[in-house]
Amino acid sequence: MSSKFQRMTEVDEQRIIRELNKWALGHFGSKLTWAILEDRFKFSRQSMQAKPQIKAAYDVAKQSLSNGGVTSKEDLGKTVEELKTEIESLKIQLNSFQEKEIKWKKRWQQIAYHIRQKGIQVSDVDKPVHPKTALPSHTTTEKTLKEFDKEIPLSGRI
Structure with a gap:
């Protein structure tokens, strides 16, 4: 069974984001749905939603359109x-x-x-510990790691 959708590249992702940004400014009308985007870009809703930047751009465009269109x-x-x-x-x-x-x-x-x-x-x-081993608490770990934020001691002072 072959899919009607293709694999998304980084260039595709940036192109979709640019278009969604234009949509947010009202360049393509007031109706925006994932189905419209699927038809326009030939990627599934799921693959577009899985990309955080595309999802965010879509949400911004939807919000902008619902607020009355062009800013x-x-x-x-x-x-x-x-x-x-x-x-x-x-x-x-x-x-x-x-x-x-x-x-x-x-x-x-x-x-x-x-x-x-x-x-x-x-x-x-540097290897995993047994799953039942009690590791140091978050507080103890923070105290230990805080020491590593200090300057590295010069040779001979260690």
């Missing part, structure tokens, strides 16, 4: 400013996470080095 240019300008602010905030967060990742990688390399120096293989330490 005013003033509102769009405000939305653009809000989005620029959000993007800047997300860039700062991303930068912070990238810096933490670099520190964690350095720390992990240091820990792995010392584990090997003790004659233990990292693979002997």
